[in-house]
Amino acid sequence: MVLCWLLGAPRARRVFAPPNDHVAIHRDVSCDDRGVKVVVNETHTATITTTARRAPSWVAQVLVVAGKDVAIELATGEVVATSGFFAVLVVVLASLAFYAGPEAPERVAPGVIWLSVAFAAVLALSRAWAREREERAFEGLVVSPISRSALFAGKAIGVMAFTLVVEAMVIPLTALLFGFDLVKFAPALALFAVLAAIGIAATGTLFGVMTVRTRARDLVLAAVLLPLLAPTLGTAVAATRELFGGVPLHDLGDYVLLLLVFDGVFVIGGMGLFGALIET
């Protein structure tokens, strides 16, 4: 039940149920000389009673949109399976390519983690937005009574969920291949993972919709996203490197702040611009 509520689907049907309509038909009927009934006059009176419904709250709207994406993903598993496996491949190939002896955990592993997350996230985004392109699904979303910012936040939360799953696959695998202490670094890595995922999701949602609204497709999306995300990823790599070098989390406040600032720019920019971008 809780899951259903979280996924939002039944709730969506209840909230957006059509109003009760009453249609009354009055017919004046007479008979012609062969005894066949003929309708002489027919009036339709339609009374449409629209019960004033409270618009769903902003949070409920966000959950409806995010729930839709999560429900599709739970049913198909496509995005997480393909982009997750792709991320695993990048980690394995990068370990093969960059393994540099005993210093590798500290020097190379941070780059491997965030590079694979970035590539896999762009792939996941492309797929998530390709779904909206099919059967012109996105137009249905745009005409639904959902505020633009809620639409943005809902889609971004869906993408963020995919990115977090990819990160949860990549980080333990990198720990295994490069041999760093996962348990010791877990809290800090989890914090960096969430902060990076917010930035990736917000930027990716803002420009992902470009693949629906314009002729631009996956390659152009990657060309636009990666330069914008480069500072977020660079900060995450630098923070992780310091962490692996033995700096405690409470001394990494500057990096956390920087990640938050980048997240803030992309979330505020995304919320503000999304409405203007999806209007046709």
Place this chain on the structure above:
Amino acid sequence: MTPKRHSYALPILIVLSAVTVVTAIQAIFLQAPVESTMGIVQKIFYFHVPAAYAMYLGALACFGGSVGFLLHPSDRADAIAKAGAQAAVTFGLIVLVTGPLWAAKAWGRYWTWDPRLTTSLLSVLVYVAYTLLRAFTGDGEAERKFSAALGVLGAANLPIIHYSVQKWSGQHPRVISQGGGGLAPAMKPSLALGFLAFTLLAILIVWSRARIELAAARLRHLEEEALDAGLGEES
């Protein structure tokens, strides 16, 4: 939107830019003294630093045009944004070519992950992405809006990138910023001329590219009108 018939501003700017560029080259190579340790390679400095500044002028034009377009969509704002991004890429490439040439002589290697280098590289990449987006997705209303969003977010990122890359790693010479080592007085006029030349060039490039974009937009509108009126065929 009728073009002004008797505007001499652009021809004047062209002549002024040409004269300043020639004067600057003359001052840089014939008047400024040859630096004692770097030798003739130090002359790169007079082009490299003003080009970096001109790149940010282009980025500023792109930002301004993009904000203008998002507030009130118009061909003019879009043309300025597109021209600004193209100027930023052009000057950015000058920076990225002259910088490593300088570095090879001064530091013994072409590239280091110094904050300023990283910032310039990431900025140029954003504007290359902008021009790619414009070149391969068409000139429709939606494409222009997404480009404008990139123009705004890309520029909003620049100051934070600059701060953040300082945090990441830093041997770039601070010659003219605060705390810099300083420049021989005899070199200052040449550098000032370099800055003036690149400022004029940046304005000229943005202006002329924007004029071309505006003319192309006007042509597209005329073609659409002609097609609506039943003249000509859709190719």
